[in-house]
Amino acid sequence: MINKIVKSTAEAVADIFDGAVVMISGFGEAGSPIELIHALIDRGAKNLTVVSNNTGSGHVGIAALIENKQVKKMICSFPRTTNSIVFPELYKKGEIELELVPQGTLAERIRAGGAGIPAFYTPTSVNTPLAEGKEIRVFNDQPFVMEYGIRADFSLVKCKTADRYGNLIYNKTARNFGPVMCTAAETTIVQAGEIVELGGIDPETVVTPGIFVKKVVEIPNPAEESKLVKENRRYPW
Amino acid sequence: MINKIVKSTAEAVADIFDGAVVMISGFGEAGSPIELIHALIDRGAKNLTVVSNNTGSGHVGIAALIENKQVKKMICSFPRTTNSIVFPELYKKGEIELELVPQGTLAERIRAGGAGIPAFYTPTSVNTPLAEGKEIRVFNDQPFVMEYGIRADFSLVKCKTADRYGNLIYNKTARNFGPVMCTAAETTIVQAGEIVELGGIDPETVVTPGIFVKKVVEIPNPAEESKLVKENRRYPW
């Protein structure tokens, strides 16, 4: 029988090991799997490479994971945000590495990783410092830069609804990087606002087919990062 | 005002010119825009390059377009099907060109064309005759073949439901190549089983965002290719 549902966030992240590459969904707080990230802080795996669009706000979620010195390197497009305190501080001290990737290239590299495409060419970043040292190739008289697919050991993703096969649907712009990240990890771990019976999601509207998902944990009322930041909360609390 | 709805299939295909590259959705008859293809036969544009998974059945749809000598070249993965008579005959006589592409590579090349990716690497077809003459490159000790994105002048696509912005949803496995083909043409022309008001399609379930679509024509009761083939119908009737 196929049953991807696990009982706790601790069980969901129990296999994440030191040195793992971990993708984390979200665009700011929208789609950020905050309960899974906090479980990863509890687990304590270190030397992680984290792939995520941002570096978190305040002292919760990704920012707390970084503050807890579990992250060796960030691969992201926008490490500077309102209320982003932790990453800038460590970065200025040279205590965390940064690979800066244009947002669309980041999304496409993750998709490529999930789709078995080792590399592709894109017009984005040509003639800029972010293309330095990369292969440039001309197609139809226009220069393109070669970028590599990215794969991860784990992806942590937040969605709205799931079933026991791991089929997922998302909520509005909280969808963002979730669907591509689900495809690109050996083990994709999802926190879902609700879990429904098989058939409870219309097969025409499934966004992430269950084949891409390994574990699902139900978190009916996820914390709102911005509220925690306003209240100046810190994790671990 | 944005209103992509046109009144007739004739109006929908009126701009298709001699020598155009035309993508046609469908996997066998599922998703094949048969009324648009017949309108293209009426229009009579010649020397077309057609990108489609198959070459049609009997003497209707794509097969009729080929039989009418409008197609110079087919780019497809499976030109041989039950009831495929027209293409094999012309091919054996050397009267039509064929570029044979593995099905997944075909889908990915079309997606790449639509996504501004000029080329990518894939493991598919390495060490086979379909990789001959193509660039082979090793990533992580494994060989991959470079494939190019494909773009078209026109895509002809069938869907279930559309709105005046061109947002589309599809029906079951008739979805197949439709969504990627919509992205890869200068002008995407769609036949929809029904047209609904804006907001009539849940924004979470839109499969093809309207930005990829130029014209939509409503065809409430499209012909079923297999029935026409059984009845030995020919187009033009």
Next chain:
Amino acid sequence: MVINESIKGWDRNQMAQKVAFDIPDGTYVNLGIGIPELVAGFVPAGREVIYHTENGLLGMGPAPEAGKEDPELINAGKKCVTAIPGACFFHHADSFTMIRGRHIDICVLGALQVSGEGDLANWSTGEPGAIPAVGGAMDLVAGVKTIFAITQHLTKEGEPKIVKECTYPLTGKGVVNTIYTDLAILDFTDKGLFVREMAPGVTFEYLQQVTDATLYQ
């Protein structure tokens, strides 16, 4: 080579059953056209297996009842099928993301020839004038984790289909994991092609005699 006409070997259903027995619970499986399509009917009770069809459906169910066919709900062989609860539909690029990205566990497909190195030829006999058609076969063998080839041991003309080197155009090089024929089950290992099981009446000597590639036991 002398063919022993008294050996009946396994029939198509028995071959499909042998394959089905090797499909573990909880796997994602793509079944090719022909004998592979029979496999789903023989998966032992208690195993939950999810079938993928590359034209855009995960969770393919059995053929519909007569009169309930939907020409827009078909499999890769263009036959009408059904969708199970928990199924989902997607477009072709997403479908081949599943294949190429190594998300599908097992693919069962037919073979024209398999070499002793696991090379597969199953899309073209390379005859001049023949219409070449490849479909998704090359994508499947390049991307699916485990490839099961199911085929008669000999051609209709009595020629070995398990050969030293394929003479037909390849679908993929070194891709087959196990061959299921009417006479035997053969596993590819680092040390060569090993006989796992033989049909009633088949001896290793006989099997080697009707097999061009070298066998081990």
Next chain:
Amino acid sequence: MVINESIKGWDRNQMAQKVAFDIPDGTYVNLGIGIPELVAGFVPAGREVIYHTENGLLGMGPAPEAGKEDPELINAGKKCVTAIPGACFFHHADSFTMIRGRHIDICVLGALQVSGEGDLANWSTGEPGAIPAVGGAMDLVAGVKTIFAITQHLTKEGEPKIVKECTYPLTGKGVVNTIYTDLAILDFTDKGLFVREMAPGVTFEYLQQVTDATLYQ
């Protein structure tokens, strides 16, 4: 360079209005963070424009009423927005398919520097120790058909932002089509950077004096 303090130039709203007037009916538009966000409010009545935000929404509407904010319905600046009837949601790879694949008609974005060749620098001042952050800017300038840059004509320190060559790291080379500043509207053409319109009190001579790149009229 002598700055004429008596010239007030256009204010932010007027600059946004100038941009809005150049957005035709029926176009798909991506608005950057900052002054570009003001543009939607000034598009003339009767024009139907669809706004794309790269974090996964086509058909972005205005800010929600107070109390109706949804933290999972935001724009690229991470501000709460609404979705119009006919909107749709999609994931990041699909969103940048729209951008990179040249499906978006117009992008309006801010600038640190624009060169006389249309090079844009708007993501980093390249200062040592600064946290670099690029977001979707490089994808937008590489993929969107028409790029409008909206910026003050001079820096807060009174230095020209329209320069012969950018000294800040580039976002893209030769990508800007039109610059909208508090002092003028400037169009890039094959023959150079042409002044289309000047704010009240601005003369061509004065404009050239506060512009490092060569202007034409």
